[in-house]
Amino acid sequence: QGQLVESGGGLVQAGGSLTLSCAATGRTFYNYAWFRQAQGKEREFVAAISWSGSNTVYQHSVKGRFTISRDNAKNTVYLQMNSLLSEDTAVYYCAAGAFTTVLLNTRASYTDWGQGTQVTVSS
Numbered sequence: 001q002g003q004l005v006e007s008g009g010g011l012v013q014a015g016g017s018l019t020l021s022c023a024a025t026g027r028t029f030y031n032y033a034w035f036r037q038a039q040g041k042e043r044e045f046v047a048a049i050s051w052s053g054s055n056t057v058y059q060h061s062v063k064g065r066f067t068i069s070r071d072n073a074k075n076t077v078y079l080q081m082n083s084l085l086s087e088d089t090a091v092y093y094c095a096a097g098a099f100t101t102v103l104l105n106t107r108a109s110y111t112d113w114g115q116g117t118q119v120t121v122s123s
Contacts, residue, residue: 002026002112004094009117012084016121020079022094022114029096029112031104032070032077036090036119043093047079048104057104062088086123091116 008020020034033048047068048057056068067080077094095110103109 002029002096002098004096004112004114006092006094006114006117009092009119011120011122014084014086014121014123016084017080017082018084018119019081020092020094020117020119022077022079022096024075024077024096024112027098027112029075029098030100031097031109032068033095033097033104033110034068034077034079035093035095035107036088037093037116038087038090041090043107045105045107046092049077050104051100055104059105081119084119084121086121089119089121091118 003026006022030051034046035043037043049068065083070077093116094114096112097109098111101109
């Protein structure tokens, strides 16, 4: 069983930026993703990155504003969030997959989850 620890959430004004980090320990992970869940809504896919980093996938609403990246030497994945909007307010969850797959935007592709970090964007 692995462990994922997120950091970097907080309160930011609309138009601002935040970078989330997720450090993984305990097992080998292949793909990583970020999901988010706003109050009263279902958890939704935000972005994902493959093992090599050569393949990334984004939800349409964050494309061009968010960037996912990874540092395999540090077992860490990042989500750089720019031009934040009030509708980006949510708890953001890091997810990691212990098996390889091409289905990067699917919840079932991920075996381990972080505890979540709150991102609040004030308008």
